[in-house]
Amino acid sequence: MNKWVIGIVTMVIVLAGIIYAIYQLNDYDFNDAEKSYEIVESWELPSELNEVSGMVYNEDGLMICVQDEDGILFIFDMETKEIIEKHKFSYSGDYEALTYLDGVYWVAESNGRIIDISDLDVADQELEGTQLDFEYRNNIEGMTATQDGKLWITVKDRNLDNSSGYKGVYEYDPKTRKLQKEPILRVDYDDPKFERLKTHNPRKLLRPSDLAIHPLTGDLYILDAEFQKVIITNQQGSIKSVHLLDPAEFEQPEGIAFSKDGRIFISNERVGVPANIREIKFN
Secondary structure: HHHHHHHHHHHHHHHHHHHHHHHHHOOOOHHHHHOOOOEEEEEEEOOHHHHEEEEEEEEOOEEEEEEEOOEEEEEOOOOOEEEEEEEEEEEEEEEEEEEEEEEEEEEEEEEEEEEEEEEOOOOOOOOOEEOOOOOOOOOOEEEEOOOOOOOOEEEOOOOOOOOOOEEEEEEEEEOOOOOOOOOOOEEEEOOHHHHHHOOOHHHHOOOEEEEEEEOOOOEEEEOOOOEEEEEEEEOOOOOEEEEEEEOOOOOOOEEEEEOOOOOOOEEEEOOOOOEEEEEEOOO
């Protein structure tokens, strides 16, 4: 009887070792990579900004932030590391993205409602905004302004037509107030650059938490908070590079922004350590 028990235990241990070896072979470990970025500077955020989900850099050294559940724009002074202004724009919601276009701040909610804020001096606004043809199952998490005056919006989960095999970026025209239902850009899951991730699981390949267009190159930078990374594509969606972020430094990266001269800022929600903004530079 004891021999049978010993035999079964031995087989279980061997099988577990084989499964673990296969897992290690086919799953990405950040320690396997050479770090492709350096942290230039960090700013610890006050507790009111524990969940920054989108941000815009102001050339006066201010970061305009939207907080996940608050219908408020926070003006964070990066020199004093303090919130210097608050501007209520709507009621509480699930606000996930922020961008700036032609004098107007645009905020996106996860269900596809977008709000344009043209006047920050109006106190206690409750703007209704516009409901686009998205819903919670699409889960909007990123939005950026293009140089030709459009808004690019990305889904974290389902594409608009429920198709698979890629992650879609959709274009909204603020002048006509129309959403283009066909993706303006697709990041295909079978792009060869994804091979370094050693997975075919779409949840690990790309679930965008934000996106931004580089002001000098025009490349699209897509941030992923679930499998911490930045994916850089051209304007057609072809991946130029994949940069893995160290989870010890980027616990939950939810927002990305550029300065006019191309400095890169990434915000991290509070997860064990205080929320922060880090400026990085890719090697």
